[in-house]
Amino acid sequence: MADHRTPVTLIGLGSMGTALAEAFVAAGYSTTVWNRSAEKAAPLVAKGAVHASAIEDAIAASPLVITCLTTYEATREALEPAVAQLAGRALITLNTGSPIGAREMSDWATGHGARFLDGAVKNVPQAVGLPDTLLYYSGDRATFDEHVETLRVLGGDTVHLGTDVDLAALYELAVGGTLLPALIGFFQGAALITQRGLEAKTMVDYTVKWLEMIQSTLPLLAEEIDSGDYTKPFATVGTFYEGTRSDAQVGAEAKIDVRWHKPMVDLLERAIAEGHRDHSISALIEVIRKPEQTA
Numbered sequence: 567m568a569d570h571r572t573p574v575t576l577i578g579l580g581s582m583g584t585a586l587a588e589a590f591v592a593a594g595y596s597t598t599v600w601n602r603s604a605e606k607a608a609p610l611v612a613k614g615a616v617h618a619s620a621i622e623d624a625i626a627a628s629p630l631v632i633t634c635l636t637t638y639e640a641t642r643e644a645l646e647p648a649v650a651q652l653a654g655r656a657l658i659t660l661n662t663g664s665p666i667g668a669r670e671m672s673d674w675a676t677g678h679g680a681r682f683l684d685g686a687v688k689n690v691p692q693a694v695g696l697p698d699t700l701l702y703y704s705g706d707r708a709t710f711d712e713h714v715e716t717l718r719v720l721g722g723d724t725v726h727l728g729t730d731v732d733l734a735a736l737y738e739l740a741v742g743g744t745l746l747p748a749l750i751g752f753f754q755g756a757a758l759i760t761q762r763g764l765e766a767k768t769m770v771d772y773t774v775k776w777l778e779m780i781q782s783t784l785p786l787l788a789e790e791i792d793s794g795d796y797t798k799p800f801a802t803v804g805t806f807y808e809g810t811r812s813d814a815q816v817g818a819e820a821k822i823d824v825r826w827h828k829p830m831v832d833l834l835e836r837a838i839a840e841g842h843r844d845h846s847i848s849a850l851i852e853v854i855r856k857p858e859q860t861a
């Protein structure tokens with residue numbers, strides 16, 4: 567039987583790029599790989615990938631080229647010697663970056679005749695290829711439709727956000743915003759527990775339940791934000807502010823550093839100063855939306 571699978575080229579074999587290439591190889595796709603440090607290709611070649619030592623050959627090998635380098639700048643730098651090969655091919659970038667970076671990348675790629683999509687992998691390398699793994703894309707819809715089955719190899723939850731090419735980067739930023747604050751909160755909790763001689767793992771199940779509670783509030787908070795009505799709160803700005811009053815005492819007693827709370831307390835205080843004390847905690851967005859005033 568004829569093989570209808572589109573040959574794929576994967577540029578960039580760091581942790582994520584290697585996982586992407588492995589998924590294509592495992593799914594039986596003809597996979598060409600290239601990496602600046604060529605030695606990283608060897609394990610993939612052992613599994614069935616083809617290594618192109620020249621980037622020009624890597625691009626020429628497939629109608630679909632996926633890059634996974636650290637930044638858009640690094641991507642352009644790597645692709646520069648192969649611009650003549652880009653015309654007519656689908657190019658998809660899967661690095662983290664800003665919306666403006668995505669627009670510049672798109673202008674560069676389409677300027678060289680490529681059909682361009684930007685995307686984001688919303689998970690860790692170990693999750694690549696699983697049915698629930700989310701990847702989203704933005705840009706040329708026809709390119710997405712043509713390659714969607716191939717892209718699903720990387721994750722079952724494959725979404726096209728829209729034709730504005732910077733949407734994937736925008737959602738990447740927006741959705742990713744919870745990561746560091748949530749993890750720092752977890753680390754503070756772990757500091758409290760371990761300072762008492764207990765193991766961090768004893769709090770994991772409870773923290774997961776806590777995160778599920780937070781998750782359950784998101785649709786409601788989003789509705790408040792979208793409607794601009796903060797007058798039916800399940801928790802107010804004032805309640806959260808009162809909760810921060812014992813921070814210094816907790817920090818001193820447990821001998822942990824709680825200075826990272828200060829910007830959050832500042833935010834709550836500014837919201838209160840603007841009359842949001844009795845409004846829903848989602849009213850913080852009204853403060854966040856105002857750019858910082860420089861004196």
Ligand SMILES: NC(=O)c1ccc[n+]([C@@H]2O[C@H](COP(=O)([O-])OP(=O)(O)OC[C@H]3O[C@@H](n4cnc5c(N)ncnc54)[C@H](OP(=O)(O)O)[C@@H]3O)[C@@H](O)[C@H]2O)c1
Nearest residue numbers: 578579580581582583602603635636640644661662690691
């Ligand atoms: N790892 C994750 O958990 C994860 C999750 C989601 C999204 N991502 C995103 O995926 C992208 C790649 O992440 P990663 O974890 O795979 O990074 P990584 O392991 O640090 O690999 C970086 C890759 O970029 C290449 N590179 C960097 N600058 C280059 C240049 N100027 N020219 C050519 N190649 C260059 C490196 O080549 P050399 O091997 O030659 O150095 C390597 O292949 C990032 O944007 C990251 O934010 C990663």
